[in-house]
Amino acid sequence: MSWRDRLQKASFRGIEFHVSQATGSGGRNVVVHEYPLQEDHDTEDLGKKSGQFSFQAFLIGDDYDIARDKLIDALDQPNVATLVHPYLGSLSIRVVDYSWSITxxxxxxxxxNINYVKAGRGAPVFAANTADAVAAAATQCLAQTTAQFVDNFSVTGQPEFVRNAALDQLNKATDAIRKINGKINAAVAQVEDISSDIDDLGNELATLIQAPATLISTVAGVVSSFIGIASDIKTAFGVYDQLLAGFKITSPISRTAANGVATENRAAMADNQELIATALGAIAVVSMAQAVAADDVSFTSYEEAIAIRDALLTELDDQSAATTLSYAEYAAITELQNALYKRIEQLAPGLSKIEYIQRGASLPALVIAHQVYGDATKADELVSRNSIANPLFMPAGKDIEVLI
Known part of the structure; x- marks a missing residue:
């Protein structure tokens, strides 16, 4: 395989063109300190230069004018975009300036003639401690959920079938936790400890149902621990997402009896069902928010952080739309939404972004890792990220996901 086999078809924002020449420059930001009446000087290295890059492109053919207008429009667009460079591969760049010529x-x-710089990474936003803000908002949100549950949930003085309906729902929720725990044994630590906590919760439900505040705090403790022991934020979110699905109401209890007449007992069953589902959903999202607030939280990419943020905000939107919500609950949910948004806004700029590259020939993961990252030890990451069966043969002519 020669360099010709590794050439790629040039394009910018999907507009293809030919390249006749490419140039670039780099170096270090070195400051020279000179002193009066001294024969020597000092130097200070302030880091790598951003580099300056340019290439000469051309369009040719009967429809060159149409392609010209499309390329000019693409070059005039703001923000970072992907350049497929024939010699350097896929790059995230910002266009500095360009000129065109027709004779x-x-x-x-x-x-x-197009001049550009590599996009680089945005500087982290330094602001108030967003982790503490999320943790405080999550605590307040759980407190309001508990207060609402305690004020409205009750099986005391109710017929046994009303109590059993609530107990069945809580048992199903516990079974959902237990089932998810069985699926992720390989992905989390301390599985035996959490399994024991889940079993204790199931065994105590008959007693806890008589004490709503204790019930909520106990369930919240188990769910928080369950999400918290995940090995990474992606696994934690997967657990949260499955819990949320497992806590949803699948068969709403009718407020009317078989004869179509509404009864107080049926209404109590339906109210308790809604209260339990609302509380469990709030516990799940609060526990996930606590995971995002952790000092050691680590997202693998910008896209992952934004996706998790958006999913949490959407769920909180859904919860805030409940017609039975008190003003205090609504205010607490809104505060948690704001805190989560600011938390991710603080973390996201410094994260790597997902890009897609292609190679004209099948290459080993070691080679592509060296080409993309300058670090062959990242080959395993490439293989895992792209679910490659054989690391000696990365696919040719297909998108390969990388972090830039």
């Missing part, structure tokens, strides 16, 4: 001597031909 009467070369009909059907337009040349461009």
């Amino acid at each position: 009467s001597r070369q009909g059907g031909y337009c040349s461009f």
Whole structure:
């Protein structure tokens, strides 16, 4: 395989063109300190330069003018975009400036000179401690959920079938936790400890149902621990997502009896069902928010952080739309939404972004890792991220997901 086999078709924002020449420069930001009446000087290295890059592109053919207008429009667009460089592969860049030229001597031909810089990473936003803000908002949200549950949930003085309906729902929720725990044994630590906590919860439900505040705090402790022991934030979110699905009401209890007449007992059963589901949903999202608030939280990419943020905000939106919500609950949910948004806004700028590259020939993961990252030890990450069966043969002509 030669360098010709590794060339890629040039494009920017999906507009294809040809490249006749490419140049670049780099170096270090070195400051020279010179002193009066001294024969020597000092130097200070302030880090790597951003580099300056340019290439000469051209369009040719009967429809070159249409392609020219499309490329000009693409170059004029703001923000970071992907350049597929014939020699350097896929790059996230910002266009600095460009010029184009058409001559009467070369009909059907337009040349461009394009200057750009690599996008780099955004500087982290330094603000108030967003982790503490999320933790405080999550605590307040759980407190309001508990207060609402304690004020409205009750099986005391109710017929046994009303009590059993609530107990069955809580047992199903516990079974959902237990089932999810069985699926992720390989992904979490301290599985035996959490399994014991889940079993204790199931065994105590008949007693806890008589004490609503204790019931909520006990369930919240188990769910928080369950999400908290996940080995990474992606696994934690997977647990949260499955818990949320397991806590949903699948068969709403009717407020009317078989004869179509509404009864107080049926109404109590339906109210308790809604209260339990609302409380469990709030516990799940609060526990996930606590995981995001952790000092050691680590997202693998910008896209992952934004996706988790958006999922949590959407769930909180759904919870805030409940017609039975008190003003205090609504205020607590809104505060948690704001805190989560600011938390991810603080973390996201410094995260790597997902990009997609292609290679003209099948190459070993070690080679592509060296080309993309300058670090062959990241080959395992490439293989895992792209679910490659054989690391010696990364796919040719297909998108390969990388972190830039």
